[in-house]
Amino acid sequence: MTVAVETARPTATPRRGLSRTTTMWIGVLAVVLVVSAAREIADNPNLTSTGTFGVMVRTAAPIALAGLGGLFAERSGTVNIGLEGMMIMGTIFAGWWGWQLGPWVAIVGGILGGVIGGLLHALATATFGVNHIVSGFAINIIAPGVARFMAGLLFVDASGASIDGGSISNSPGISSPIGRFTLPILSGGDLFGWKSPDPLGWLEAREWFVISDVAGLLHGLTTGLTLDIILTAALFVTAGYLLWRTAFGLRLRSAGERPTAADSLGVPVIRYRYYGMVISGALAGLGGAVMVLFANRYQEGQTGGRGFLGLATLVVGNWRPAGVAFGAALFGYFQGITLRTSPEKLVLALLLVASLGLFVAALLAIIRRQWIPVFGFLILAVACGWIYLIASRPNNQFVYITPYLVTLIVVSARGQALRPPAQAGIPWRKGMQV
Amino acid sequence: MNRRILGQLLAPLLAAAVAIIVSSIALLIADESPITAFKAMWSNIDGTGAIILIVNRAVPYYVAGVAVAIGFKMNLFNIGAAGQYQLAALLAAAAGAAVSLWAPLHIAFVFVVAVVVGAAYAAIAGILKVWRGVNEVISTIMLNYIAIGISAFLLSEPLRNDLSGNLAATRSLPNSAHLPALDRLFSAIGFHLPGGVSLDGFLPFAILIGIGYWLLLNRSRFGFNLRVSGANPAAARTAGVNPKRMILITITLSGAIAGMIGLGPLLTEEFNYGDQFPKSLGFTGIAIALLGRNHPVGVAAAAVVWATIERATQPLSTIGIPQEIGVILQGSFLLAAVIAYEVVKRWSDAAEARAAAGRTPDVPMAETAIAETGVATT
Numbered sequence A: 001m002t003v004a005v006e007t008a009r010p011t012a013t014p015r016r017g018l019s020r021t022t023t024m025w026i027g028v029l030a031v032v033l034v035v036s037a038a039r040e041i042a043d044n045p046n047l048t049s050t051g052t053f054g055v056m057v058r059t060a061a062p063i064a065l066a067g068l069g070g071l072f073a074e075r076s077g078t079v080n081i082g083l084e085g086m087m088i089m090g091t092i093f094a095g096w097w098g099w100q101l102g103p104w105v106a107i108v109g110g111i112l113g114g115v116i117g118g119l120l121h122a123l124a125t126a127t128f129g130v131n132h133i134v135s136g137f138a139i140n141i142i143a144p145g146v147a148r149f150m151a152g153l154l155f156v157d158a159s160g161a162s163i164d165g166g167s168i169s170n171s172p173g174i175s176s177p178i179g180r181f182t183l184p185i186l187s188g189g190d191l192f193g194w195k196s197p198d199p200l201g202w203l204e205a206r207e208w209f210v211i212s213d214v215a216g217l218l219h220g221l222t223t224g225l226t227l228d229i230i231l232t233a234a235l236f237v238t239a240g241y242l243l244w245r246t247a248f249g250l251r252l253r254s255a256g257e258r259p260t261a262a263d264s265l266g267v268p269v270i271r272y273r274y275y276g277m278v279i280s281g282a283l284a285g286l287g288g289a290v291m292v293l294f295a296n297r298y299q300e301g302q303t304g305g306r307g308f309l310g311l312a313t314l315v316v317g318n319w320r321p322a323g324v325a326f327g328a329a330l331f332g333y334f335q336g337i338t339l340r341t342s343p344e345k346l347v348l349a350l351l352l353v354a355s356l357g358l359f360v361a362a363l364l365a366i367i368r369r370q371w372i373p374v375f376g377f378l379i380l381a382v383a384c385g386w387i388y389l390i391a392s393r394p395n396n397q398f399v400y401i402t403p404y405l406v407t408l409i410v411v412s413a414r415g416q417a418l419r420p421p422a423q424a425g426i427p428w429r430k431g432m433q434v
Numbered sequence B: 001m002n003r004r005i006l007g008q009l010l011a012p013l014l015a016a017a018v019a020i021i022v023s024s025i026a027l028l029i030a031d032e033s034p035i036t037a038f039k040a041m042w043s044n045i046d047g048t049g050a051i052i053l054i055v056n057r058a059v060p061y062y063v064a065g066v067a068v069a070i071g072f073k074m075n076l077f078n079i080g081a082a083g084q085y086q087l088a089a090l091l092a093a094a095a096g097a098a099v100s101l102w103a104p105l106h107i108a109f110v111f112v113v114a115v116v117v118g119a120a121y122a123a124i125a126g127i128l129k130v131w132r133g134v135n136e137v138i139s140t141i142m143l144n145y146i147a148i149g150i151s152a153f154l155l156s157e158p159l160r161n162d163l164s165g166n167l168a169a170t171r172s173l174p175n176s177a178h179l180p181a182l183d184r185l186f187s188a189i190g191f192h193l194p195g196g197v198s199l200d201g202f203l204p205f206a207i208l209i210g211i212g213y214w215l216l217l218n219r220s221r222f223g224f225n226l227r228v229s230g231a232n233p234a235a236a237r238t239a240g241v242n243p244k245r246m247i248l249i250t251i252t253l254s255g256a257i258a259g260m261i262g263l264g265p266l267l268t269e270e271f272n273y274g275d276q277f278p279k280s281l282g283f284t285g286i287a288i289a290l291l292g293r294n295h296p297v298g299v300a301a302a303a304v305v306w307a308t309i310e311r312a313t314q315p316l317s318t319i320g321i322p323q324e325i326g327v328i329l330q331g332s333f334l335l336a337a338v339i340a341y342e343v344v345k346r347w348s349d350a351a352e353a354r355a356a357a358g359r360t361p362d363v364p365m366a367e368t369a370i371a372e373t374g375v376a377t378t
Helices: A002-007 A022-041 A052-074 A085-099 A103-127 A132-154 A199-206 A211-222 A227-245 A248-257 A257-264 A269-294 A306-316 A321-340 A343-367 A371-390 A397-412 B002-029 B036-044 B049-072 B081-098 B104-132 B137-155 B182-188 B205-221 B221-229 B232-239 B244-259 B261-272 B281-289 B294-319 B324-357 B365-373
Strands: none
Touching: A002 A397, A022 A103, A022 A343, A052 A085, A052 A211, A052 A227, A052 A248, A052 A269, A052 A306, A052 A321, A052 B137, A085 A103, A085 A132, A085 A306, A085 B081, A103 A132, A103 A269, A103 B182, A103 B205, A132 A211, A132 B261, A132 B281, A132 B324, A211 B294, A211 B324, A227 A321, A248 A257, A248 A269, A257 A269, A306 A321, A306 A397, A306 B324, A321 A397, A343 A371, A371 B081, A397 B104, A397 B137, B002 B036, B002 B324, B036 B294, B049 B081, B049 B205, B049 B244, B049 B261, B049 B281, B049 B294, B081 B104, B081 B137, B081 B244, B081 B261, B081 B281, B104 B137, B104 B244, B137 B221, B205 B221, B205 B294, B221 B244, B232 B244, B244 B261, B281 B294, B281 B324
């Protein structure tokens, strides 16, 4: 009997050849080689410069926090399309409290603002069983209105005059900036008042193939980081530990995977869905606060769809913290190179990266004997290379759409391999047979 | 049945009460008297002129609401109406300005371009969902941003009218592609509109779209399949409805209607697509569809309510009351409404279950099962 059950269960197909980790490292190596080669050929050091990666980190942090917020929500069984609204709530509270009480209180304010949004969403979905997309969208529609209403009350006085330079669309500046940190010894940070050497910076400046590119990446990741970004990184590690190594995490995930089974084992599913949404709102609000700290004030429309991007990183990252961080970094990287180089050079370099990358993908597909993708990759690679050769006046807008296009392609290509939490987005009530 | 209709009416009323309470609290926090504010709002929407302006504003909202609703009807969340209509309006404006035709033909031509572009752009999300299993929420969000990028590119040079000007816009449509206001029609039947206002010429088209939507849903086999697929996908599949085909057709249809969202503003007001063209109609459409429960008439009511709130609150700042109270009203009404619909649905489901239980003989479940199988004594 037991044997029959065992054999009937679809077991994981044994992998031929390389292990998953090896494949991943080969992929990483391929990306580094492609980007390095593109930097050499296109003669554009900003493709892998400290500055580019610095912008990447700054841009990626709010997106990553939104994505992590989405992760906690969906792992606990709630689809949170209201991340954008919760970020907006975070920005207005962070701008308000930061202006009054400084940067660290801004972070607390941002978290509080997001939690308000998260609780509203939890109330609608977990308690009242409203469709998750519907409720999330309602929050996205409310939040900008609330923010503008609050801004009108807080930053403008009764006669309509500005308070401390604030207006209905922006808060007064935050009283002091948040601290910065540079890694000593490797990236030239201060160590007890001693200015340490900067070997990574030196390596980067040599423009050696691959070595300088990797140095640029590491230098960018360890130079001039604001403390809120370090907090973000710490939260990612904590989240991974919390979700997969603690009883709390197991219960939270069980509420998203098999709520009825969890309920039968005594897990209070609805309460855990509330926990998930509170954490989700807090992280999204913190993402808003990070943006406020960077701009040094609340600005209307500051989030600019980053909540939705966070949702995209969740899908690209297969509902895992590391994947979310990677997806956010990808978005941040494109933002970084857009800001750091002239559009003409940049588009050319990107097309080259795409072309080379697609050739590598085609090669990998040949090794795996998957002939249909080979043709697809080859055609695209030739197309990109061809455009690279003839393009004389490319436009910045193509850089703008690149991350969205990449997400769409990644999601389409990996669609079958992605595995969202089984019951995410399905309203659950005690006694339901799911 | 009566109970259902009662519930349908009760939910919006409940939501309106919540919205009024929430916004009153917001007004009190802002140190304004809610009574003064609501009186001022009423005076802003009192009168024929105001009603016509509300209807004009509601017209594009309605089209947007229907476009989104048709997807919602089978649980397809076409968040992409925003991108679909912007791209459609841009290309329709450019194509319409490039030709000169006899007026009705010219307008028809602009319509066709807009519908085809909207449908084609939405079809991308449909194909990705059917072929690669990509969730349409994610793909349409991405496609929205891609559409914004493409529009910005097209407006930056290829389709731009005046490269030196500050505002980017396409060439303006010639007179033959202008949709006339309905005032003359009204004058002909002896009804004169108050001075300074005119009824949107797109209104008849919006009504036609609504009737078409109703006929499609309730009088066609496709509409039946659509509703079944939304209510019970497993049952639909068992009954031989091809789910992939349904998804592809529905999302394309949704995109086709979304393509027409921008035609109202384009043909009656703006006459070109540029920086000043309204860009937020897609999101508003989602709110309207949710409020109107995807019903052809409900969506119309929701569009009118939405427009009424805007019309009532926008002039408030002239008397020192923050006009943002309008967005608070809209938002709290929307959230309260979606919760109220759910609560009322549960309430009427439970009542129906009780009624059904009352009709059947009162035998405990286990005993019935034993009696039927006859294995009680073994």
